[in-house]
Amino acid sequence: MDSDDDMLDAYDDVESGEYDTSSDRDDDDDEHGHGENETDCGYLVEDDDSSTSTRCSQVNYVVLKEEDIRKRQEDDIKQVSTVFSITNVEASVLLLHYRWNVSKLNDEWFADEEKVRRTVGVLEGGSLVVAVDNPRKVKCGICFDKFRRIKIVPVVCGHSFCSTCWNGYVSTAINDGSGCLMRKCPEPSCHVAVGRDVVEKVVSSEEERDKYDRYFLRSYIEESRKMKWCPAPGCEHAVEFSATGMSASYDVSCSCSHRFCWNCKEDAHSPVDCGTVSKWILKNSAEAENTTWILANSKACPKCKRPIEKNHGCMHMTCGSPCKHQFCWLCLGAWTEHGGSTGGFYSCNKYEKAKKGGLYDEAEKKREMAKSSLERYTHYYERWASNEKSRKKAFGDLQVFLSEKIAKLSEVQCIPETQLTFITDAWGQIIECRRVLKWTYAYGYYLPESEHEKRRFFEYMQGEAESGLERLHRCVETESEVFQDGEVPSEQYFNAFRQKLNTLTSVTKTHFETLVKALENGLCDVKSQAACSKETPSKKRRK
């Protein structure tokens, strides 16, 4: 507890501010529940508290369910067919060709209807007809069999193919992919588009019709510049994004709970920009061979060399009895060197080259450089990957907590569940912070070595945030377990735990808020903050 008190001491003057939407409470007041910012129509509004937020970041996005998408698509079709006085099928063909851009279609149609009809393949006065050159029997252009007229599928251009061949033609196209939406008449010289009416008439398999229908629906989102599919596997929602004013991030939350960047579709990565993220992802795949060892789930204890498995989310490891050595999963250094209690900074986040004296010859220098550049990368990659793992772990733990543990805890401690939401909040904070922290390592990797001031400032803030987060994560992981078994039934202990967790949650939130703001500003207030970073160590030494 010593170190915690010490840390809290240093920050007792910081009033907690609103930071993220996932957990917007720091005390026991729980009049409002989670998920209340999602209304029936699926409107999600991310709204930073304006009193603490300096940027105007009201971002509007709408999560669209399949019915919503269909409705919009049908409305567009109806609008076009009414204005142009054409059938819904013809309107669909035109809209597919114009990538669902109604206004562009409008402009071009009224400028030169004839030309639009010709290029898209929609005949004027098109009704389905059968060629009548031979009154009795017609030759199918695909199987070359002769059929009575009744067996020939009527199409607007009058080209004759039997229903079996039409079925084969359209089915093959459907199984080949979304290109089936843009099919033309099988006659090579004919440009008439195959509309939905023909597809419905000739395709017998229910499965293939559904497939066609799916492509039709998907094209509405995929061709749009304002709507995108949620990238979560199995999720069928789309998100329409419209930034109002200067928005800082593209992060959206789908109603399936997946958070992603609307712009690049990666996992939500604010406050780091898409460019840095894509560079980083590319780098990771290029270096994948060199970094597989990082993803291992067990490491040898640095003291007793016994393998120890990581089954917690926090990086603070404790070896089993009798060793009991406490060390850091990331750097394998003693945990005692990881906080303010020893008077230093938390500096596990910082990459420092192993310094070597002496003279190198050219070749050795080059080798050394290659080695150190890989070393530098692995430093950031390991932290990035570990935080992602840890975020996932925390997410799973939160689910377990909500589905089982909260009820048990409420029973054992005789406290109503509504008063245990401070634990849920802590988990929510951890998940969000792990996400942010993860991306700050991609940011740190690309922050130029030459920007000394910025780097120092950044690493200081990142270190403080990380150190707070490790405490919070460990506290909720280990200490809440104790109360679970009812071994410590004392109300007093539980209240102390509540107090501690609330404080840690709020402190961590504040740290991350500061970090996020600084990164969003591109670390440009480095000068004004420099004083603060020099001041803090003395504060810490006070005790």
Added chain:
Amino acid sequence: MICADLKVVRLILYLSWRDRLLCANSDMQQSRARLFKEYKEVQREKVADPDIQLVCDDTNIFKWTALIKGPSETPYEGGVFQLAFAVPEPYPLQPPQVRFLTKIFHPNVHFKTGEICLDILKNAWSPAWTLQSVCRAIIALMAHPEADSPLNCDSGNLLRSGDVRGFNSMARMYTRLAAMPKKG
């Protein structure tokens, strides 16, 4: 004529025998029926199109070869080029695979494998095309090479750099070497 009819009879016998053995696959049934119609059509059209001679394999209706004449006023004039067709089971819903058996210097034909880059053999395929019309399209491609999608880079580069004379002489040389009957 008698000879051709005998061949038809043989083919029918062979195919009906195979059908009884194989569990009849409807794709295969359809493609075979269609190929058979093409086969009869080819017998009739031989006279109509003297530039194309399509021949079906004696025992396998999914294997064809064709002899096509190099189009006049091109470096391929005077040459006779052999094509090999491998017809897939879903034919005509899927295009046949065609390649040159005769060496040819052409930007859209792979010099080593004879593979042909032609849109109608890929995404622009229509089931209304026939083996005969594919041959016609290949003859048209010989007369009008597409230098921008080259399978033979040397040849494509010659054309794109505007060295038509260089291209023509190379193409003519290979026509003479590979596509003309050796005079004893």
